Amino acid sequence: MHTADAQDEVAPDGRLSVQKEIDREMADETCAGEALDVVLDPQKEQKLLVKLDMAFVPIIMLTYLSCFLDRSNIGNVKVAHMPEDINASDSQFSIAVSIFYVTYVLFEAPWAVLMKKLTPRNILTGLCIVWSLTTIFTGFIESVGSLYATRLILGACEAGLFPCLNLYLTMVYRREEQAKRVSYLMSCAAISGAVGGLLAYGLLHMDGIGGKAGWRWVYIIEGLFSAACAILIWFGLPNNPAEAYFLNEEERWMMRVRNEQRRKYMGSDKFSWEEMRIALRDPKLLFSGVIQFCQDILLYGFSTFLPTILQGMGYDSLMSNVLTVPVYIWSAIIFIAIAFCSDRYSKFASYIFTTNVFGIVGYILLLTVGNTAVQYFATFLIGITTYTAVGLNVAWLNVNIAPQYRRALEIGLQQTMGNCAGIVAGQVYRQAPYVLGNGFSLGSLAVAQVAVTGFGFYLRRENKMKDQILNGEKEDTRRVQTGDGSVDFKYIY
Template identity: 60%
Template sequence: MDIPAAQKPPKGIQDPQLANESSSKEQVPRFGSDMDLHSETLAKEVLDPAAERKLLLKLDSVFVPIIMVVYLSCFLDRSNIGNAKIAGMPEDIGASPAEFSTAVSIFYATYVAFESPWSILLKKLTPRFLLTSLCVVWSLTTVFTAFVTSPGGLHAARLVLGACEGGLFPGLNLYLTMVYKRDEQAKRVSYLFVCTALAGAFGGLLAYVILKMDGIAGLQGWKWIYIIEGIFSVLIGFVIWFGLPNDPSNAYFLNDEEKRMMRVRAAQRAQYMGSEKFSWEEITIELKDPKMWISGAIQFCQDILLYGFSTFLPSIIQSMGYDTLQSQYLTIPVYMFGGICFLVIAYISDRLCIRGPFVAFANIFGIVGYVLILCPTANGVKFFGTFLCAIAVYNGPGLNLTWLNVNVAPHYRRAAAIGFQQTIGNTAGIVAGQIYRTPPYLLGNGFSVGALGLAQVLIAGKWFYIRRLNNKKRRIEAGDIADDRKVKTGDRALDFKYHL
């Protein structure tokens, strides 16, 4: 359980052991290490709230821009197939509507297969090496996609792209848990999902500009989309290598006092982070956790929207009667609005430490939005509906993932939970590619409404289940009932309160 940081303390407990602490690496407790006497001493220290806020601002100013630009490039390379579609790619490579839909879906076959292995291997291979390697490979794959000449070539490129990008999102989420406390995470996870909105907005704007290069060097405009965006992503690999340290507590931009504060924060989060030692037992425990499976089912429903909307929004807008270039730039305000709404709701969620009700609240807007698009309304009303959909598109997956992040401990149990939840959720990408085939996309939009309705039921079920777990812990602690639980460590500990 996190130590409250809001009370006004003395500067800190001046333990002689801490005052004379050696800077040797062996004496610095690493994130996720087991609690020893020294760590317990650190955990009891209460940091000056003003100093901790300043530290958080410094962490955000360095880590957040790097993480955001990395995920932006990742999502840009994944979703630009939607921009290429309305720019003539299927016709140029001889792909039928069914073959092109398969290209969209097949990406998720390798994406979901590699998510869990990459998330579990993150510590073993180190964040810097793993994330940089994956970024370089998927970036080069994006560049080479510009030169495919057949549906088979496109399918092969999408399979490689999925295998590499599958490690990024769970990896970045685990990295955030190494830096931030439970009540600080929703806002930071929101930055990742805001990047999906920015990728859509930036991708639409970039596609609008790049398509004007059609014919330069004898290449079609859609080929330039892949080349330019792929080269941009290659450069991001260098940002990861030099910008993300393997051990955030000893980051290059922190001074000695800030590194000490990071060690205090790490000790305070020791129960949440847990041991760094790989344990099949922890993974087995998580595989039996209903929270993870319900969360995965919710994520599947929410990702139907995320992948269908983010990939096919240009096509959805085009089906309303707009031309190719208009369909590209009209996506920009929709994506931006969705991202801003997510930032606001995630901030409130962190402040109140409430998760599930905000997911359900955002979904209401999505249901109304899709109904407006489906009904025989004017094009202006349908376009307004896309703004309402965007609220659910980004808040749903982002807040649901945070809801799982903060309720699972220790590290490898959480790594398994994130990996498996994302694996379940991202199979929705396979479905999204098949339901959005022909305009006006009644099947895709109707399926999305149904997914939101099912998500609402699952969210309510998970909320009541978690509340029952909290009540049971409270009754055991009060001595009202016997403790018959088989697992009592990590998030199952009595003093670990689940966020509702």
């Protein structure tokens, strides 16, 4: 054996020799340098993306679908006399809607930051198991206190799902590929409304079976569906997507090249308190958080109380659930179509601003017109912005933050700020015909329009400043010059 080979042997203490560590680091740097110059075959890369989408997207969508079903079905069961069965007053029921978001907003950022340490598969599977059991147990509650307890547990567990799934997408796709995939994720919120309405319609017909009210079967059956999703997560989402079992050797090499080419976007694997401090002081977080809060007022008010809004128009409990289905399907189709355009043209501000205009018109119609047909049409206009603006705003922040720990905290905090809207929505949507709630949502859209415009101009100004620095026209005196602060990292607006 050569001397060099001997140096590569495992040392007596069980660790690799120092020389081997040095050689490995040099090899990694060389590979990284070579990867930056590699141009992947577009057709092969497209085939790889299709393969990744087919393997990961259905699991991610089903999981988020189940999450949103378990969260929002409280709106479906309200019209089926659930509050009366547990002796809950209108104000107590509103508290039950809002209390979910107390633990939800507290746990979002911690779960996002912990995902790297706990690994995606462990954290996502564990959370899914706990919230599915909680949903099932909700079908057996007998008091308001029990409802509060299940909503708090549900909020704590579901808090980690969206930020962790969103971060998982950044491990698989490039910046310019993410808006479309986030749209798949967020469209499940709309699809869950349609599925929830149909499920509620069918399951409420089980009223009396096994001596249980129909609303109890809604919780039990939907909780079992979530438990099945936990199995899919464990076996279907590998901790390292680049080494997924369904990829061949060439595809794994392509994944490694793609990872190296977006290393600046992903950043170091090592935790850094400095990155946390930079994230907390980032103006982009403030802009995005304000937008998310305003848009989430619509998301939680509209998606939770749409069956009751329709009931207030004169429909019975079963029909008010059925009539939500076309609205949610329309919302999902519009969202996916706009997200495709956003990915293709790398635009966010203009799309969010435009879709919000439809929502503003919709709420004005709900508040000023008494005709039932016109009011139902207004719900379709509101559906255009309800899910689209929320999803695009998440993707907008996602593609403009680097490296990964900075991104993890900002995404978590953005969701925390946004989901505080769930607490507010439960309080302003108290009694049909929800004049206060709809008026509050209209005002939130107006504020969102101002924030979207300001965020777009801010990113445009930052790009212009980076260009001036690159061209030597201006000295770089910025506080943050790493990650997305690098002069060659261009913001998308």
